[in-house]
Amino acid sequence: MAQISKIEWTESSWNPVTGCTKISSGCKNCYAERMAFRLKAAGQPRYRNGFKLTLQDDIVELPLRWKKPREIFVGSMTDIFHKDVPLDYIKLIFSTMEKADWHIFQVLTKRADRLAEVAKHLPWPKNVWMGVTVETEKEVGRIKQLQKVPASIKFLSMEPLLGPIPQFPTSGIDWIIVGGESGPRSRPIENRWVIEIRNRCLKNNISFFFKQWGGTNKKKNGRLLEGKFWDEYPQERELLVQPETV
Numbered sequence: 001m002a003q004i005s006k007i008e009w010t011e012s013s014w015n016p017v018t019g020c021t022k023i024s025s026g027c028k029n030c031y032a033e034r035m036a037f038r039l040k041a042a043g044q045p046r047y048r049n050g051f052k053l054t055l056q057d058d059i060v061e062l063p064l065r066w067k068k069p070r071e072i073f074v075g076s077m078t079d080i081f082h083k084d085v086p087l088d089y090i091k092l093i094f095s096t097m098e099k100a101d102w103h104i105f106q107v108l109t110k111r112a113d114r115l116a117e118v119a120k121h122l123p124w125p126k127n128v129w130m131g132v133t134v135e136t137e138k139e140v141g142r143i144k145q146l147q148k149v150p151a152s153i154k155f156l157s158m159e160p161l162l163g164p165i166p167q168f169p170t171s172g173i174d175w176i177i178v179g180g181e182s183g184p185r186s187r188p189i190e191n192r193w194v195i196e197i198r199n200r201c202l203k204n205n206i207s208f209f210f211k212q213w214g215g216t217n218k219k220k221n222g223r224l225l226e227g228k229f230w231d232e233y234p235q236e237r238e239l240l241v242q243p244e245t246v
Contacts, residue, residue, distance in 0.1 A: 005073055008211050008223070008231075009177055010106055013076040016060045016093050017085055018046060019053040020078050023110055026135035026160055029185050032077045053084050060092050063100040071237075074107045081111035087118055094122045101127050104237065108133060108157055112145035119149045126236070129175075131155035136163045143169050153234050159211060160186075164193045170200065174234040175207045180214025180221075189214060194225060207232035 005013045019036065022028070032051070039047040046056060063072060074080065074097070080090060097105045108131045109115050115132070124130075130151035132142040135158065146154050153174045158165065160181030178197055180189035194210065201208035210230040213221040223229055 005076065007073060007076065009071075009209050009233075010073040011070045012066075013073045014059070014063055014105075015075060015077045016056050016062075016096075017053065017075060017078040017080050017082070017089075018056060019049060019051045020082060021053070024133075024135060024139060025162055026110070026133060026139075029160075029181060029183055029187075031183060034183070036077060053078065053082055055085070055089060057089070057092075060089075061096050063096055063103055063105075066100075066103065069102045069104075071104045071106060074105050075109075079109050079111055080107065081109040081114045081118070083111070083114065087121060090118065091122065094128070097128050098123045098125045101125060103127060104129060106155075107131065110139075110142070112142035116145040116148045124150045124152065126152040129153040129155055129234075131157055131175075131177075133157045133159070134165065134168065135160055137165055137167075140165065140168045143173070147172050153236055155234075158197060160214065161189050161193055161197075162187055164190075164196065166196060168200075170204045170206060173204075173206055174236075175209065175232075176201055177209045177211055179211030180218075182212065182214040182216075182218040184216060186214050186216060198225065198230065207234050209233070 003013055036047050036051040040050045104127050106129045110133045112132045130149050132146045134142055134156050154172055155175035157177045159179035161178055178194050181187050198208050208230050209232055210225045212218050212223050215221045
């Protein structure tokens with residue numbers, strides 16, 4: 001349930017929960033859902049329930065066994081702030097992240113309301129980065145909920161970017177990831193939408209990461225924006241604590 005990730009802005013994934021339910025337009029062609037059913041068909045026991053939300057409690061402390069520092073995307077196959085994930089279980093996940101302070105944990109949710117509601121019950125060490133997904137203007141309210149959270153690094157994932165987002169709050173936002181949708185039914189992204197967000201990042205001193213143009217052949221479409229790769233990260237990324245050697 002932990003693996004080297006192909007996602008450009010992280011290194012590994014850790015899924016102490018799997019499965020989810022759809023709540024907004026970005027969920028329509030969910031890659032995690034497609035992958036979950038493929039894994040079920042292949043006989044992967046963790047996906048015996050397909051994409052039904054499932055707690056994988058036997059790996060809730062797995063990152064503690066990874067001694068080499070790495071960036072870890074928490075919940076690439078789920079949303080740990082889903083209403084059916086008990087608060088006590090979320091606390092266990094955060095406890096592991098707090099203990100494993102040599103890693104950077106990148107947590108992403110579409111359930112910003114629940115995030116804001118339970119944030120006061122959770123530890124917020126510097127190695128936990130908290131983000132929300134914002135696919136269209138309709139989801140901009142998620143940013144205001146994120147701004148209430150005492151995470152040291154707050155970020156936005158504007159992927160899949162499904163329309164222009166000309167105005168959104170930027171106070172306290174450290175990092176913005178933008179990407180087009182990929183896959184067989186991918187919806188189009190427009191160059192001007194991306195440039196508009198990139199320019200807001202430059203104006204507000206926010207690190208900008210352009211992940212992909214997406215489409216049915218995302219490798220062919222590539223990642224270049226105006227002839228350049230945009231692979232910026234928050235400055236704090238360079239401050240990874242090295243684990244003590246035994």
